[in-house]
Amino acid sequence: MKASLTTLAVALLMTFTTSAAEVIEIATPALDNTVQKVYSVYCPFCYKYEKAVTPNLIKNLPSGTRFQAICLENKGALGVEACEVLAAADTLSHKKYKKAKMAMYSAVHDQKLKEVKGSKAVKGSLAAIGLKAAGMSQTEFKKALHTEKAQDKLAYDRTIALTIAKEKGIPALVVNGNKMIDTSTITSLSNLDETIKNNL
Numbered sequence: 001m002k003a004s005l006t007t008l009a010v011a012l013l014m015t016f017t018t019s020a021a022e023v024i025e026i027a028t029p030a031l032d033n034t035v036q037k038v039y040s041v042y043c044p045f046c047y048k049y050e051k052a053v054t055p056n057l058i059k060n061l062p063s064g065t066r067f068q069a070i071c072l073e074n075k076g077a078l079g080v081e082a083c084e085v086l087a088a089a090d091t092l093s094h095k096k097y098k099k100a101k102m103a104m105y106s107a108v109h110d111q112k113l114k115e116v117k118g119s120k121a122v123k124g125s126l127a128a129i130g131l132k133a134a135g136m137s138q139t140e141f142k143k144a145l146h147t148e149k150a151q152d153k154l155a156y157d158r159t160i161a162l163t164i165a166k167e168k169g170i171p172a173l174v175v176n177g178n179k180m181i182d183t184s185t186i187t188s189l190s191n192l193d194e195t196i197k198n199n200l
Contacts, residue, residue, distance in 0.1 A: 021195040022182040023175070026167055028160050031177035035061060035196055036068045038164045038172040041104040041126075042076030042117075046171045050105065053189065057173075060193045065200060072161040072170060076108070077121035085130040087153045088144035096134035103133030175199040 037054065039046035058067050071083035082104055090097040107113045107129045115125040131141055144150055164172045164180065173181040173192075179199045186192045 020185075021187070021191055022185040023195065023199055024167065024180045024182060026164065026174070026178050026180050028163060028174070028178050033062075033064055033200060034066045034068060034176055035200075036070055036164075036172075036174040036177070038070045038072055038161050038170050038174070040072040040075040040079060040170060041082045041101065042079060042108055043072075043170050044109055047105045047109050049171045050101070053192070056189050057192060057196070062197055062200060065196075070157045070161050070164070072165055073158065074162050074165070075170070077118060078116055078123065078126040081124065081127040082130065083154060083157065084145055084150075085127050085134075085141065087150040087157075088141050088147075089130070089134045089136060090153070091144045091147050091149045092134075092136070092140070096136065100130035100134040100136075104130045 035057070037049070037057075039050070041047075061067060071086055073079045073083045076082070085100050085104070086097055089100045104116075104126055107116050107126060113125075113129075114120045115122040116129070127141075131138070136144070164174060167180055168182055168184075171183060173183060173196075175181065175196055176199065181192070181195055181199075186195070
């Protein structure tokens with residue numbers, strides 16, 4: 001009986017070890033009850049996360065937990081303008097922000113438009129796609145972009161996005177500001193939910 005219990009305990013431990021996502025301490029400021037995701041519309045894995053992982057993650061966050069999406073400007077030919085459009089759109093509504101983001105993701109990864117990628121990228125082309133999807137005019141965009149909320153968002157993202165991205169790449173998930181989940185070790189959506197809860 002003792003041997004069988006020992007065997008069972010070892011089996012359970014092995015199962016837990018196999019399914020546990022790895023969490024890495026990083027040198028960024030600590031936050032309370034916050035989950036952050038660093039992304040770029042130029043990142044194909046971020047696009048997959050946006051469609052298949054992020055909605056479930058947000059839905060299952062414990063009550064009182066804040067979710068922050070952090071835009072990485074340093075990836076892609078037009079990364080800066082993409083982040084500016086998203087910061088501006090989010091000051092108006094989350095719906096506009098979401099429409100702009102998905103349209104820019106699609107332009108880069110689904111449509112593979114030459115004017116938004118690489119050496120042939122045309123300044124303003126990716127922003128135009130995002131603004132059109134969000135139903136924002138250039139005037140509305142400029143006004144929203146120069147609000148304190150949008151400028152604070154861009155400044156904050158710049159302070160930590162690249163630091164986090166350099167650790168393990170993107171998409172990056174960070175709990176309470178300084179605990180990064182190694183996304184390569186996530187085994188399931190429920191495993192991700194549990195890892196977040198255990199590190200809040």
